[in-house]
Amino acid sequence: MRAYKAAVSLSARLGGNEKARQWLEGRENVWEGLAAAFPGDRPVIWVHAASLGEFEQGRPVMEALRRQYPGYRLLLTFFSPSGYNVRKNYDGADHVCYLPLDTAANAQRFLGLVNPAMAIFIKYEFWYHYLAALHARAVPVLLISGIFRHGQVFFRWYGGLFRQLLRQMDHLFVQNEISLHMLRDIGIGPEQASLAGDTRFDRVWALRMQPQALPVIEKFLDSREVLVAGSTWPDDEKMLAAWWNDGGRQRRQLILAPHETEEGHIRAIEAAFPGAIRYSALAAGQAGPGDVLIIDNVGMLSALYRYSHVSYVGGGFGKAGIHNLLEPATYGKPVVIGPVFHQFHEAVELVQIRGALVVQDEATFRERMDALEDAYYYxxxxxxxxxxxxxxxxxxxxxxxxxxxxxxxxxE
Structure with a gap:
């Protein structure tokens, strides 16, 4: 952990890495904030999310806890700046902060200040010292929307220490049968692990049932069909630009929400899509109607997908794979993804039942978009x-x- 912090410091100070700088600076005043936020007058539920995606996954449970146990305060911690920066003002929690680095001293200090009645970890992030300290204090610990894969340390011959961490948790709620069988193979039985499913389905269904209006987007739209491309990376944008500039723009508007919104990336998108306008300029009244709108902020994508005729989810041309395709799917719209998706079971299932369409390049993307012109198929x-x-x-x-x-x- 100390080596990791040193590497982050070097990246921030010598490499100019903005996320690394935010990771460091965001932790500078964590202890003071925790001491002020939790004076000990009310019990606390602690929820930890790695980043923004895990936050959205845990949000339905947090909101249910707030409704059912109003006597408890809720602490939400993040590891990554991409989660904290977007949700640091989340009003569903009493306090939002970064999780201090996982050392024995930090874990003891953190739990001494917060004194949680229960702790919930979302999907993964098994921090050794925090989990060991929670177990020593007999604090109930749950994993929700957990997912396990071969290759993780728990299933290696040298992973005994980490298998013990799992056995010390009160319950592991997993997303799929594969994860459940893997836990059974290392001796974690039905009393400690069960198939609950993925809480993201509850979250995205709530988006459909309680749609959020986006007036600036509605101002941009006209009568043409809309392709919303979300969480895109340069490879996605290169493919989309080739299709768009070679006839794809006919009878369509394009809303493009890149995964990274740094100025250099936004400028590259503008170069690939001549005449594109920025959301910030449209919102400020500095741009009029157009064909291509670039979302140069973070946090509105889940609500944005409902305006699509077809949705494209980016990331499928990189090693990490596609981003969240449940957000567009919940609105009952066709979803198009790139070829790297097999590590996400919901994507595999949607492709198998033909609710999501896979493309390998610009030519296959064109084929899919042309096929969706057929009203019955659409x-x-x-x-x-x-x-x-x-x-x-x-x-x-x-x-x-x-x-x-x-x-x-x-x-309560």
């Missing part, structure tokens, strides 16, 4: 996508029922 694909999300709700209710049955939070 409606079938859209219906499958929306129905898939609707049928996979319920993880939040299963988790809340367990918390109630175990009486982890008895002070």
């Amino acid at each position: 409606e079938q694909t859209a219906e499958i996508a929306g129905r898939y999300v609707e049928e996979h709700q319920g993880a939040t209710g299963r988790i809340m029922l367990y918390i109630q049955e175990k009486r982890f939070l008895t002070r």
Whole structure:
């Protein structure tokens, strides 16, 4: 951990890495903020998310806890700047901050200040010292929307120490059967691990049921069909630009929300799409109607997808794979993705049932978009996508029922 911090410091100070700088600066006043936020007058529920995606995954559970246990304060911690910067003012928590580095001293100091009645970790982030300290204090610890894969340290011959960490957690709610079987193979039985599903389905379904209006977007739109391309990377944008500038723009508008919104990246997108306007300029009244709108902020994509006729989810041409395709699917719209998606089980399932369409390059992207011009094919694909999300709700209710049955939070 100390070596990691040193590497981040070098990246920030010598390499000019903005995220590294934010990672360091964001932790400078963590202790003072925690001491002021939790004076000890009310019990605390601690929820930890790695980044923005995990926050959205845990949000339905946090909101359910707020409704059902109003006597508890809620602490939300992040590891990554990309999560903290967007949700540092989240009003569903009493305090939002970075998680101090995982050392034995930090874990003891953190728990001494917060004194949580229960801790929830979302999907992954198994910090050794924090989990060991929570176990020593007999604090109930849950993993929600967990997912496990071969190659993780828990399933290696040398992973005994980390397997013990899992066994010390009160319950692991996993997303799929594969994860459950892997846990069974290392001796974690049904009393400690169960299939609850993915809380993201509850979150994205709520987006559909309670849609958020975006007046600036509505100002931009006209009667043409809209392609919303979300969480795009340069490879995605290169493919989209080739298609768009070679006839794809006919009868369409394009809204492009890149994963990274640094100035250099936005300028590169503007060069690839001549005449494109920025969201910030449109919102400020400095730009009029157009064909291409670039979203130069972070945090509105989940609400943006509902305005699409077809959605494209980026990341599928990189090693990490696609970003969240459930957000566009929940609105009952066809979803197009790149070829790297097999590590995401919801993507695999949606592709198998033909609710998501895979492309390998500009030519196959053109084929998919042309195919969706057929009204029957379009409606079938859209219906499958929306129905898939609707049928996979319920993880939040299963988790809340367990918390109630175990009486982890008895002070309301």
